Amino acid sequence: MEHLCVGSYVRIMTSCAIPAERKFDPFCEKIMLSLCPVGSTVFSYTSADGYEVTYSYTNFNKIHSASQNLPTEVMQMALKKDARVIERYFIQTIIPAMEEARKKNAVLALKNVILKDATIADSTQLGTIGNLTKNDLRNKNEFVLSEFLTDVFIYAVAKTDNMIEAAFTKSIKKNFYTAYNLMADTIKFYEVTKPRTAAAIPLTSKGKFDKVFTPVSSETLSISAKHDLQIFCLKFDDFDFDYHGLWRHLRNNIGYYVYSRAQIETYMEDDEISALAYDAIAYIKKAIADGKLPTGNELGELLLYIFLEQVLVAPKLMSKVEIGNHGGFMTSESSGIHLLTANETVPFSQVILGTSMINGNLQTAIDSAFADAQKLKNRKKDERRFVESNIFAASFPSKIYDQLEAIILPSETGGQKPATAFGMFVGYSLNGVSAHGKPVNEYQDDVFEQVRNDIKNNVLFIESKITQYGLDGYSMYIYLLPFADADEDKKDIMDKLLQSGGGQA
Structure with missing residues (x-):
């Protein structure tokens, strides 16, 4: 009798792998590594008595x-x-x-096994990401491939007995996929709306994002436009967020945030790149002292730059500080301007106008960020003048500007100008999680659970703001990050950054 378990799941997936991956032991390890911390190269777990147990191919077999x-x-x-x-x-x-041609075979095989598995009741909830029962699956013919494969894998690992119906599991050979060749046209895949990005020009930001931030959860908005809504956490230092790691990441990036690519190239040509952070910090301190740079939101603007570059893969065109460097020749409401290019079936590009807000109350921060996005929408022609001006041209080395000109000013190529989109960074205070009487691991798990709830509970609120501020139809890229105390932390972090002297990490 057919039976879904982690063994049958691995064997079905292996039968649908590309030839170089079609080996049961290593592909089993590759799949199981999804449960380990990001970047792990060997599968291991901590046993109840505190020992680290590492699996070998014997275990996977x-x-x-x-x-x-x-x-x-x-x-x-x-x-x-x-x-x-x-x-x-x-x-x-x-x-x-x-194997591209076998992806539908994998879904069909898993679907068939689940439907024929008598140990799974019709009302059984199979989905963790999506709401999917066995009964729902009977008539389901459209799938988000990544969601379905993930949901079934989590269910197989956490909820099934791997040792019953062993004969069926072992009967799944590497040609198992062939039984579903003729059924491939009975289902179709659709994709979630985040674009597959490929930077048209080099990114400017430095350092490894995943050493500082942990992705916690993402949600899909009920808007037709391309979008991304994710929430992250800083890495932990026991019971605290690792603000020192954040400070180091900001320090290593502040020069690339403040200065244009042409200016950075000059630093490199003069062999003075080590002075970049030092000079950038000095510039911001002087601009604040001279009243040329409004204070209070510098951290949000800097984090917006990092998230749009390192999560969305949308390179900076001009940061808030760069725009202000030009002596008021033009004014901007934007926290930064970025460029997104995506490798869709029909490739597209977008000029992203950024907003950022850090506020102790999450909904207040969201509302403020959307109110600023509305201002940008209302003056988007003025904002986009920055990327069509001589000032903009002078901010880039000629080779990169030539690439940009073909995208942003495509008159000679007959293409369309990039559409306008909006990027948002929202910081807020984490509430409702007590560390009292808890071990470190339990507290950190509770934080992650609260953060997941924070984004999930605010999806409808975010959608209401999209409607309220007239942003329907625009692509939205929204990144959330909790702080211990957002109002105090944003001040303390920037105070430390601006007094750091720009030393290297």
């Missing part, structure tokens, strides 16, 4: 041969880790390892 159940600790890993983070691993690592 026992899993996909249905001769061993997963330990409770591994099953808990699947339940505790955010499903969207596991999904992103599947998007980045597992799906690219699948």
Whole structure:
């Protein structure tokens, strides 16, 4: 009898992999690594008595041969880790390892096995990302590939017995996919609305984003335009957010945020790149002292730059500070201007006008960011003049500007100008999580759970603001980050950054 378990899941997926990946033991390890911390290269877990247990190919063989159940600790890993983070691993690592022509075979095979598995009741909730029961699955013919594969994997790891119906599991050979060749046209895939980005020009920001920030959850908005809505956490220092790691990341990027690409190239040509952060900090301090740079939101603007470059892969065109460098020749309401290019079936590009807000109250911060986006929408022609001006041209080395001109001013090529989109960074104070009487791991798990709820509980509020401020139809790229105390932390972090002297990390 057909039976869904982690063994049968791994064998079905392996049968649909590209030839170089079609080996049960290593592909089992590749899939199981989705449960480990980002960047892990070997699968391991912490046992109940505190020991670190690392799996070998012998262990993986026992899993996909249905001769061993997963330990409770591994099953808990699947339940505790955010499903969207596991999904992103599947998007980045597992799906690219699948044969394009066999992706539908994998979905059809898993669907068939689940429907024929008598141990799964019709009312069983299979989905963690999506709301999907076995009964729903009977008539389901449209799938988001990454969501379905992730949901079924989490269910298989956390909820099934891997040792029953072992004969069926072991009967799944590498040609198992062929049984579904003729059924491939009965289902179709659709994709979530985040574009597949590829930077048209080099990014400017430096450092490894995932050493400072942890992706916690993402949500889909009920708007037709391309969009991305994600929430992140800073790495932890026991019970505290690791603000020192954030400070180092900001310090290493502040020069690339403040100065234009042409100015940075001059620093490199003069072999003075080590002075970039020092000079940028001095510039901001003087601008604040001279009243030329409004104070209070510098951290939000700097983090907007980092998130749009390092999460959305949308390179900076001009930062808030760069725009202000030009002596008031033009004025801007934007926290920064970026360029997004995407490798869709029909490639497109967007000029992203940025807003940023850090406020202790999450909904107040969201509302303020959207109110600023409305101002940008109302004067978008003025904002876009920055990327069509001589000032803009002078901010780039000639080679890069030539690339940009073909995208932003495509008159000679007959193309269309990039559409306007909006990018937002929203910082707020984390509330409702007590550390009293808890071990570190339990407290951190509680923080992640609260953060997941923060984004989930505000999706409808965000959608109401999109409608209220007349932003329907525009692409929205929104990134949220909690602080221990947003109002105090944004001041303390910038005070430390501006007094740091710009030393190297």
